[in-house]
Amino acid sequence: MTALPPPELVCPAGTPAGLRTAVDAGADTVYCGFQGPTNARNFPGLNFTPKQMAQAVIYAHERDAKVLAAINSFPTAGRTHIWKQAIDDAVECGIDAIIIADIGMARYLAARHPDQRVHLSVQAGASSAEAIRFWCDRFDIKRVVLPRILTVAEIRKVHDEIPCEIEAFVFGNIGMMAEGRCSLTNYVTGSSTNLDGVCSPANHVHYHEDDQGNLTSRLCDVTIDRYAQGENAGYPTICKGRYNVPHKEHYYAFEEPVSLNLTHLLPDLMRAGVTALKIEGRQRSRAYVRAVVSAFRAAVDDYAAGRTPDVSHLLALTEGQRETQGAFRSKTWR
Amino acid sequence: MMTEHDSAPLSDTPRQSLRSNKAAPAFPVPLPLFVLQPLLRHIVTTVAGRHPDLFERLGDSQKKKFLIDARGLPLVLVLQPDGDAPQLHAHNRHCVPPCDVRIAGSFPTLLRMIDGQTDSDALFFSRDLSISGDTEASVALRNAIDDLDTTLAEDVVACFGPLAGPVRAVLDYVSGTGRQRQ
Numbered sequence: 001m002t003a004l005p006p007p008e009l010v011c012p013a014g015t016p017a018g019l020r021t022a023v024d025a026g027a028d029t030v031y032c033g034f035q036g037p038t039n040a041r042n043f044p045g046l047n048f049t050p051k052q053m054a055q056a057v058i059y060a061h062e063r064d065a066k067v068l069a070a071i072n073s074f075p076t077a078g079r080t081h082i083w084k085q086a087i088d089d090a091v092e093c094g095i096d097a098i099i100i101a102d103i104g105m106a107r108y109l110a111a112r113h114p115d116q117r118v119h120l121s122v123q124a125g126a127s128s129a130e131a132i133r134f135w136c137d138r139f140d141i142k143r144v145v146l147p148r149i150l151t152v153a154e155i156r157k158v159h160d161e162i163p164c165e166i167e168a169f170v171f172g173n174i175g176m177m178a179e180g181r182c183s184l185t186n187y188v189t190g191s192s193t194n195l196d197g198v199c200s201p202a203n204h205v206h207y208h209e210d211d212q213g214n215l216t217s218r219l220c221d222v223t224i225d226r227y228a229q230g231e232n233a234g235y236p237t238i239c240k241g242r243y244n245v246p247h248k249e250h251y252y253a254f255e256e257p258v259s260l261n262l263t264h265l266l267p268d269l270m271r272a273g274v275t276a277l278k279i280e281g282r283q284r285s286r287a288y289v290r291a292v293v294s295a296f297r298a299a300v301d302d303y304a305a306g307r308t309p310d311v312s313h314l315l316a317l318t319e320g321q322r323e324t325q326g327a328f329r330s331k332t333w334r
Numbered sequence: 335m336m337t338e339h340d341s342a343p344l345s346d347t348p349r350q351s352l353r354s355n356k357a358a359p360a361f362p363v364p365l366p367l368f369v370l371q372p373l374l375r376h377i378v379t380t381v382a383g384r385h386p387d388l389f390e391r392l393g394d395s396q397k398k399k400f401l402i403d404a405r406g407l408p409l410v411l412v413l414q415p416d417g418d419a420p421q422l423h424a425h426n427r428h429c430v431p432p433c434d435v436r437i438a439g440s441f442p443t444l445l446r447m448i449d450g451q452t453d454s455d456a457l458f459f460s461r462d463l464s465i466s467g468d469t470e471a472s473v474a475l476r477n478a479i480d481d482l483d484t485t486l487a488e489d490v491v492a493c494f495g496p497l498a499g500p501v502r503a504v505l506d507y508v509s510g511t512g513r514q515r516q
Contacts (some may be wrong), residue, residue, distance in 0.1 A: 015391075015481035044470050045391040045477030196478045202470035209464055233459050285480050288453035 007269075008276040008306040011069070011165060011293045014046045014283055019056045021286045023065045025156060026297030031068040031099065032282065033197075037079075038212065039070040040123060041282045050089040054334070057093050064189030066096035067108055070282075072121035073197045074102045074180075084108055091116050100124075101180055106139040111246045119143040119167070123180035129161035136295065137284065143167055147179045149327050152268045159273035168269055170262040172280025172327050173235070173319065174255070184238035184254075188220050199238050205236045217241075221227040228246060232321045233257075240319075259318035260326050263296075267303050269328075339367055367424045369439070378422035383487045387416035393480035395471040401430065428490035433468040435475075445509035448479070449487035452458065 012020035020076030035047040045134045048056065053069065060067045069090035075083040083105050090098050091113045097191025098116060101123035109118055122145040127133045135141040146155060159166055177184075185199050186192035192210040193199040206218040208211035213229030217236040223239035227233045234240045242250045242255055260280070262269065277300065279292055285329065295311045302309035315323060349486035382388070388447050389396050392415055402411040411432055414421040423432065440448070443462050446452045454476055478485055487505060494501045505511075 015477065017481045017483060043473055043477065044393065044395065045474035059497060101411050179335075202473040203468075205469040207464075207469065215461070215464075227461070230461060233461060235455075284455055285453045285476070287450055288455065291453070299464075316451055316460075319455075319459055321459055 005270070006300055007274060009293070009296055009300055010276045010278045011296075012172075012282040012284070012289065013056075014041065014043075015286075016048065016052045018282075018286050018289050020059055021064050021289050021292050023060050025290050027065055027293050029066040029096070029276070029280075031070050033070040034086050034089065035217055036082065037195070037197040038073055038075075038083050038310065040073055040193055040197050040199065041072075042057055043283055044202055046283060048139055050165050053090065054093040055096070057095060061094075066098055066120065067093075067276070068097045068194070069093075069095045070099045070121065071105065072099050072101040072123045074123075074194050075104065080104065080279075084112075087113070092288060104139075106135070110139050114140075117142050120164075121145055122147055122169070122175070122181075125180040127158075129158050132158065132162045134162065136162065142221070143275065145169075150173055151331060152265060152272050152328055155269070155274065155328075156272035159280045165275035166273060167276035167278050168262075168281055168328075169174035170266065170269070170277045171296065172259055172284075174258065174260040174324065175269060182239070182321060183220070183310065189221050197269055200235065200237045207236075234320045240297075241325070243331060255319035256322070256324075258322040258324045259320075259322035260328075261311075261314060261318065262325055263299055263309070263314070265325060266299060270303065291317060335374075346510075365424075365426055367409060367426065370424045374411070374422040374424060377490055377493045378415075380493050381486070382415070382417065382420040384489060386417070386484055387417070387493045388478050391481055392474050395468075395474040398434040398468060398471040399432070400471070400475060401433035401436040401467075402444065403436055404441040404444050405438060407441055430455075433467065435465070435469075435472045437472060438464040438466075442509045445487065445505055446511070448485060448490075449505070449509060449511070450480075450485040451509070451511065452482065 008028045009027045009271050010031060011022040013030045019030050019032060027148045033041060033047050034053065035049060038040060057067045071083060071086045071090065072245065087105065087109055096108060096117065097119050099119045100109065100123045101121040110221055118139065118141055120126055120135050120141045120227045125147055126135060127149055128146055132144050141164055147165045148169055155166065180194060184192055187260060189201055189204045191198055191201045200219055204220050208216045214229045214232060215222045219236055219238060224238060225235055238253040239259040243253045245251050245253050279286055279296060292314065295314055299309035299311050315321060372448065382391060396415050396417055400413040400415060411423045411426060412423050412431060412433060439457065443457060447454055447457060455461060471508055489496045491502045
């Protein structure tokens with residue numbers, strides 16, 4: 001196998017301890033968010049205070065790793081000061097780049113902090129060369145995180161037509177195909193992933209296991225799924241539920257509870273010009289971060305050295321204990 | 335008050351009876367748990383004193399009562415991680431007080447989880463871990479514990495002072511870690 005230049009491994013952290021775990025496990029870069037609605041993982045007990053973020057940046061920089069701040073939800077009218085404060089705090093921390101999705105916050109960054117490196121979040125849904133070039137021309141975006149809707153061949157084509165780096169998801173939760181535009185949670189709970197930073201807010205999630213071991217998951221009054229005893233479960237999100245629709249019963253009407261795993265496509269992504277490989281999972285534990293980051297560190301290094309890695313053990317960490325290459329391999333997925 | 339047999343959403347009531355809904359082993363004679371309570375009190379106060387940041391992450395959830403149900407054991411634990419007065423008590427299975435959250439799994443599974451060896455979401459996906467009641471509180475507890483520099487298991491072991499080594503060996507054996515290392 002031909003040796004390939006190693007890409008940057010971008011890993012998640014939901015807590016300071018998670019960030020240290022990711023760095024120690026071999027992450028080149030760690031992305032994380034502040035407590036509150038400014039990022040799409042606003043879960044109880046998760047995320048960083050400005051002081052913790054500053055300490056995390058110091059820890060990472062001492063070990064030649066970078067830290068990215070995800071400030072990638074969309075501020076609503078009258079609340080933009082919360083997002084602006086988060087941006088100011090991140091810059092003050094010496095963050096390596098800020099990940100944004102909102103055009104207003106992009107303008108604020110360009111005007112207030114013109115020297116700050118900025119990445120375009122997957123939440124912005126920029127999937128065409130034309131859209132990405134607009135962001136680069138107007139806001140000097142240095143890297144785009146591509147939505148999970150493109151094949152590797154399409155990524156290569158986009159790469160050839162844009163002036164910025166590409167970051168691609170390679171492992172973890174596979175989001176809705178129109179990222180940044182999901183309103184399912186908002187419809188059911190009144191809270192929004194994009195506006196309040198939370199998908200399936202925990203205070204609206206209910207689990208019930210009956211005497212026979214059947215598990216029912218609900219979001220508010222909506223039954224998302226019912227798992228038979230011993231059947232693998234998924235996250236309690238509307239998009240992963242089974243429903244009765246006109247042509248089918250108990251049907252995954254939106255998408256199935258599977259995880260993205262592009263281990264075997266890594267060489268293709270690297271040849272397509274992808275600069276950074278992103279692992280999803282800021283809401284996951286340190287045990288997950290340690291296992292997945294270590295595995296991908298070894299895989300990236302193996303491919304770079306011309307070896308074929310073994311990452312079969314990652315299946316145990318996937319949602320529903322199932323994995324997919326999603327749209328990256330073929331548009332026939334789903 | 336609701337029981338585990340009610341079908342309405344569990345979190346709609348502030349505090350419920352969340353007993354194990356698995357077939358519990360028969361233990362006709364109540365265990366002499368008074369022997370265990372001082373040790374549990376020592377553990378919870380020591381861990382709380384060592385990690386004051388834990389309570390900031392817990393927020394309002396520190397007032398909640400967590401039923402920790404290690405399936406197969408004759409007793410259950412009830413934790414109230416209150417920063418001002420943390421509580422950890424053992425109860426016989428037939429005499430469980432009302433709780434907000436129930437966290438259930440086999441003893442080795444729960445041990446591996448608090449020892450940071452395995453991911454709780456993965457345990458949930460595989461149905462090795464069961465959560466019911468106040469999901470928000472359970473998520474806050476998981477994230478707060480996950481931010482500890484040590485693991486909860488290491489903290490518990492340290493509470494045993496000179497016996498820490500043998501206690502660690504027993505925990506490793508029970509959780510399967512010891513066998514993996516051999």
